[in-house]
Amino acid sequence: NAGVMQNPRHLVRRRGQEARLRCSPVKGHSHVYWYRQLPEEGLKFMVYLQKENIIDESGMPKERFSAEFPKEGPSILRIQQVVRGDSAAYFCASSARATNEKLFFGSGTQLSVL
């Protein structure tokens, strides 16, 4: 049983480019969460999605950031026109049910903006 798979592991972008982060949840899980972690900080909630629906995006910046979880395929976190402040580790987690009990995390994508 594969865990949560995130790719790429490391992503380098220049300012103004787009970053696309992918997350495949645990097989059978239909609930996906995205978190951002800055150095020496805890994880900050960004968005919670179920298949084809955004349930809670209260942690997403209003501009440049979007997320989707299509019926088929991985969840995608998209950051347009990246800035240096977007540099962080982005973690995806999944769960089998619509509760926040016991999330399974991926290894994260380290985004570096030059």
Added chain:
Amino acid sequence: SQQGEEDPQALSIQEGENATMNCSYKTSINNLQWYRQNSGRGLVHLILIRSNEREKHSGRLRVTLDTSKKSSSLLITASRAADTASYFCATDANGANSKLTFGKGITLSVRP
């Protein structure tokens, strides 16, 4: 403001000793969870305690919850070098079912 705040920020102990980490939170919760993060990796769920529970055990882990003080503690007994990691508490603030709020974490170093 931070919902979950752990203390101490860093803890260094000798292998075989016990490690105690604390977490305080501000609002009412449904449950409180502890996660571990090894360097450069994702978080791994350790244990969950519900708001109507006071103590829970899992192997070498013991977690307590005091809802009157809005605090929790995680005890790791007979620590091992492999326990070296960052530990985070997470709460579902205001009973929201959609997201967990994490503290900044505690860095635990276990010296062999």
